[in-house]
Amino acid sequence: xxxxDIKDTLARLHAELEDAPKVDADLKxxxxxxxxxxxxxxxxxxxxxxxxxxxxxxxxxxxxxFAAQHPTTERFFREIIEALGxxxx
Numbered sequence: 001x002x003x004x005d006i007k008d009t010l011a012r013l014h015a016e017l018e019d020a021p022k023v024d025a026d027l028k029x030x031x032x033x034x035x036x037x038x039x040x041x042x043x044x045x046x047x048x049x050x051x052x053x054x055x056x057x058x059x060x061x062x063x064x065x066f067a068a069q070h071p072t073t074e075r076f077f078r079e080i081i082e083a084l085g086x087x088x089x
Contacts, residue, residue, distance in 0.1 A: 003042045003087070005083060006038065006042065006080055006083050006084065006087075007039065007042070009076055009079050009080050009083070010035050010038065010039075010076075010080065012076060013031070013073060013076035013077070013080075014031070014035070016070075016072060016073055016076065017031065017070070017073060022069070027065070027066070027069070030062065031062070034055075034058055034059065034062060037055060037058075038055065038080070038084075041055055055084070056081065056084070056085075059077055059080060059081050059084075060081065062077060063077035063078060063081065
């Protein structure tokens with residue numbers, strides 16, 4: 001999965017959440033923040049190890065939170081996490 005594919009997956013996640021009946025404002029804001037961070041990380045050529053680890057930890061936590069409330073969204077997080085891992089991020 002390329003950086004473009006990751007961005008497409010993020011867009012699908014956003015669309016899925018827009019259709020979800022009960023996504024609270026805090027989770028939406030958290031997703032927007034992580035989305036921005038992922039885009040920024042993908043654009044960086046010299047990623048720091050702590051930035052990558054922090055992003056992976058945040059995504060894992062979000063996947064667990066969303067899985068409990070919105071099981072259909074978890075697959076998007078898993079796709080993103082796996083793709084970032086394959087890219088060395």
